Amino acid sequence: MSNKEKSPEFYKYYPKLFHDYYPKIEKSTVNILSEAGYSYYQSILKLDSIIDNMEVHKIFNVLNLQEETIKILSSVYPENHIFWKYWNMRKIEYFEAIFLEKNLWENPNSDNYYEVADKKSAFGKVAIDCLYVLSENKDEEVYKLLLESHKYFSIGFQLYDDVMDFSDDFYKKQFNYAVHELSKSVDFSKYNNDVILLHKLLYIEGVGIGVLNKSISYLTKAQETIKGLSEKKVWFNTINDFKQTIIGYRDVTDGYIKTIQERAKIKKIPIKDNFFDFEKIKNDEFIKGLQFIKSDFLKNYAELKHIMYLGSKEEFENDIDIHSSDTFQRALLNDCLLDITKSFDINAKDFFENENQYLLERKNEDEIGAWSYFPTVQEIAADIDDLGQIIQQFIRTDNKHLISIHCLKAINIVINERIQPSGGIETWIIPKDNLTKKQMKQDLFNSTKWGRGADVEVVANFIYALTLFDAEKYKLTISKAINYIISEQKDHGYWEARWYYGKFYGTYVCLRLLNEFPSEYKSSKQKIKNFLINSQNEDGSFDEEQYKNLSTSFAIFCIKLLKAPELAEAKRKAQKYLLDNQLIDGCWNSENFIKPKSHEPYKSKTLSTAYVLKALL
Incomplete structure (x- = not known):
């Protein structure tokens, strides 16, 4: 007392x-x-x-x-x-x-x-x-x-x-x-x-x-x-x-305890071992890291999943209060695994075909289709961040035809009804008119809980997907969106993300898009280069303590995209920092990554490990 x-x-x-x-x-x-x-x-x-x-x-x-x-x-x-x-x-x-x-x-x-x-x-x-x-x-x-x-x-x-x-x-x-x-x-x-x-x-x-x-x-x-x-x-x-x-x-x-119990249940669900074979890799850091990711895969990605309590007290009306999803996380993880398997010349075609099927099974069964961050929460609409990430996976696994079948309706709604005069694109995929009862509720929650309008890092991720899919067809949308993105760049050279912690994820996804246009946007790219030069810590890391591994990984992605000789030493020091921070079980610590609600960050050892391994390539 x-x-x-x-x-x-x-x-x-x-x-x-x-x-x-x-x-x-x-x-x-x-x-x-x-x-x-x-x-x-x-x-x-x-x-x-x-x-x-x-x-x-x-x-x-x-x-x-x-x-x-x-x-x-x-x-x-x-x-x-x-x-x-x-x-x-x-x-x-x-x-x-x-x-x-x-x-x-x-x-x-x-x-x-x-x-x-x-x-x-x-x-x-x-x-x-x-x-x-x-x-x-x-x-x-x-x-x-x-x-x-x-x-x-x-x-x-x-x-x-x-x-x-x-x-x-x-x-x-x-x-x-x-x-x-x-x-x-x-x-x-x-x-x-x-x-x-x-x-x-x-x-x-x-x-x-x-x-x-x-x-x-x-x-x-x-x-x-x-x-x-x-x-x-x-x-x-x-x-x-x-x-x-x-x-x-x-x-x-009580919700937190239920999420722990839910994660424990998920771990016990039997799953077939169709993870790709990485025996040909001889690098110890990669072997241990991939073993950690595989161990989570065999536990139904229980650690990767985002599990949240969204109950009636906050006016959610669903059959359950505990919601679990890894739709978006899986697409992010697979983006890293695609780079790793390509770098080591590993045949992982069957693995990624199964992953595509997994995502298709989680597509919304409504008028729009596409994907919601939590498919079991009716108050959360499909969004362009999920859509963009999944489009990228379909393209990178040579399944472009899946976009035409499963994504075009959502893409058309976004382009025809959700582009702002600035060129920014609203995050949530909801028609402007003739909303269903469910869409009206989603629209209300967008106003009262999630927020409306464009989020620069989300726009960059979606527009990057459109650029890979059909840059000519969506040329005007892409050009306007990039103008919006550049207008949001901070004087110091980074972008501030709405849904992600730190300065480097947003900066990475924006630069990744700009890099699709090698001869353009040189001033913006120079600002990023200066930002990287000026923001590395003494120990080789980037950003703040609570998300150093992730931010350092994203900074390395930026350095690789810029291909600037003057950043070579910064890259070496950053990679050394990451190597020094691998844990005994092969993973890297989970760090605040996605911020769906105040004081309730999403973080995952599995995803952190995948990002770091990609940065070490």
Whole structure:
């Protein structure tokens, strides 16, 4: 039971939460009480820190804050005012809580825990006391209901806090309800008391969700206790807002656990071993890397797949909440494998024919066809990024005829209805008019969740596919799109991607397109060259720590495309960096790559490994 470094905003004005129940008290008085309350709250945080961490040097800060609080309160309540009787009562409660908390490990039943949670919030109750004693009618029933509601709120808050503070409290050996509950079902010694593993088990075993549900139930009790006092009050709404925060966290957490369970299920699905034979390769790094990719292939590409929780809370309406797909990832991976097999003269025709068939089986069965990032999510429309990547695979595997059969309708909708005046092309493939009910919903989600308009790296990927497919037929579209792409290039020479992390994926796909026109766009290519020269790190890598392997790989792709002698040393250093970072199992670390939602990046060891191997060719 510790205190979080960042406390909820409402502690700055705690008495205001209860002002609605005592409306005749002057607002200016409540402001003064709020100032006093926040000053004392800060002193309690520091006192807790002293007790928990033996930070004795902070005691003078505590005394100063408490002295300041008494001065402020004395301006409202004279020396002999009854308020001070309540104040002393709450002080006693708080110190009782400290004593009881130290003994919780010896007697950790729920009643003792709830008593500590209630008494530890004693100075929160002062916010109710201070208004009650100033009120004219002294309605004791309202006062008691508010205190009871506050008790349930404090218990709910502490339960949630213990889930969030699991690791910190475990390290400090402080009592934590979530730690205690997990200890009932898990022998910590079997995991060498490794707090990182235990924290994962908290959720995998369902204990964390159970504690969060208990927290939500107490917050509901806190609301129900004061329902008769009117629900349109600040205190009621504060409880509700906090409850919704916990429900959101619970649902996201529950979704995360379900994605882990889904990945475990996928691994168990039997799959035929038709991965290509790479025995002729003698290079150790490539053998180990391809062995890692093959091992994931034989587990149904469980590591490669993107698995997300998209539930009803976010207004998704599908038969399932956990969605798994590797359509786009597989096409990206195969692009790397095509280069690798070609470089080592490996016959992988049967493998890629099977991969083409796999993609065809995942094509949308609707008026447009094409491919969605998550085919099982009806709110996600087909997009030109998937379409462009799959077209490239069909072309590179000598199956151009598949484009005419399966892609032309989607291409025509994009060109006729989704090109912007700038030459940019909208990401989502939806007709402008006569939308079906499903398309209307997709259009709504594009507006409210995914975003509309053109995304430069997506445009570049799609236009590159059209250039490979039929540059003459789509000449005007290609020319306008390239003008748009060049207009989006940053002064430093890179492109900023909407859907991908780092500066180098977007830069690579844009340069790859421009490179189809060797004698044109020289100024833009020079900017890229300067960017590469100026952005390599001392260790040979490119970009930031969290996506160095990927960014370094994309930078090497750019260097290869530019064929500039002055970049040869940069390439050598970059490849050495990648070689030095291969892991013992043959892979390279997963790094943030695709960003479908805030704070929920897609990353994959399998895909990172494929990109690095391609960069090492």
